[in-house]
Amino acid sequence: MICDNLKVVETNIQAACDRAARNRDEVTLIAVSKTKPLACLQEAIACGQVDFGENKVQDLTEKYEALPKNLRFHMIGHLQRNKVKYIVDKVALLHSVDSLRLAETINSEASKKGVIVPILIEINVAEEETKFGVTCSEVFGLLEEISKLPNLKIMGLMTIAPFVSNPEENRLIFRRLKELSVDISAKNMNNVNMDILSMGMTGDYEVAIEEGATMVRVGTGIFGERNYV
Numbered sequence: 244m245i246c247d248n249l250k251v252v253e254t255n256i257q258a259a260c261d262r263a264a265r266n267r268d269e270v271t272l273i274a275v276s277k278t279k280p281l282a283c284l285q286e287a288i289a290c291g292q293v294d295f296g297e298n299k300v301q302d303l304t305e306k307y308e309a310l311p312k313n314l315r316f317h318m319i320g321h322l323q324r325n326k327v328k329y330i331v332d333k334v335a336l337l338h339s340v341d342s343l344r345l346a347e348t349i350n351s352e353a354s355k356k357g358v359i360v361p362i363l364i365e366i367n368v369a370e371e372e373t374k375f376g377v378t379c380s381e382v383f384g385l386l387e388e389i390s391k392l393p394n395l396k397i398m399g400l401m402t403i404a405p406f407v408s409n410p411e412e413n414r415l416i417f418r419r420l421k422e423l424s425v426d427i428s429a430k431n432m433n434n435v436n437m438d439i440l441s442m443g444m445t446g447d448y449e450v451a452i453e454e455g456a457t458m459v460r461v462g463t464g465i466f467g468e469r470n471y472v
């Protein structure tokens with residue numbers, strides 16, 4: 244079942260790349276396995292999936308310990324500063340940095356462990372009150388400060404688009420994030436790389452790819468509905 248779903252998602256990704264005249268290898272599929280048991284991840288691994296997304300520190304560390312070390316775990320959820328120490332040396336990419344305080348904590352824990360942590364800045368493009376992330380105008384000041392932290396490597400931007408029934412409604416959100424990353428790139432800031440754009444979920448990843456996503460985060464479309472117990 245999970246393998247079949249992965250094949251469908253793969254076909255859709257390829258089709259979106261074709262429509263946008265992009266190479267398939269520009270887009271990484273992150274299988275969002277939050278709330279799902281190890282068996283589901285193992286099924287996906289058996290079908291070749293390597294990148295997984297989790298939104299809770301404890302789940303990420305448990306799955307990291309239990310599974311092969313060639314996998315890449317992405318932290319996609321809001322991160323509390325007191326839990327940073329548990330994941331800095333386990334996470335392939337931290338998608339949800341949205342304050343200098345959090346960045347400073349990551350930097351100091353990374354320095355203790357002797358690692359450099361790749362991060363994305365989470366942008367609240369639609370300025371929804373219920374969401375984390377900085378606004379498009381706040382990001383420049385934040386980058387100036389975060390880019391000075393030696394144990395962080397800024398790799399790009401991430402956004403969680405609004406929940407909509409028609410994915411076309413999010414096209415301008417994705418376009419705006421892409422434009423923002425181009426504007427940031429043009430400033431040639433030290434230690435600021437804008438290669439990664441993490442945007443698009445089950446409902447809208449094809450539109451996100453057409454607008455320039457380099458990482459899509461797909462949960463339901465691969466593992467089915469989540470039951471929160």
Ligand SMILES: *Cc1c(COP(=O)(O)O)cnc(C)c1O
Nearest residue numbers: 275319444445460461462463464
């Ligand atoms: C849960 C989650 C996803 C995946 O959502 P689906 O709609 O199930 O694909 C993607 N990104 C983030 C940040 C999430 O929390």
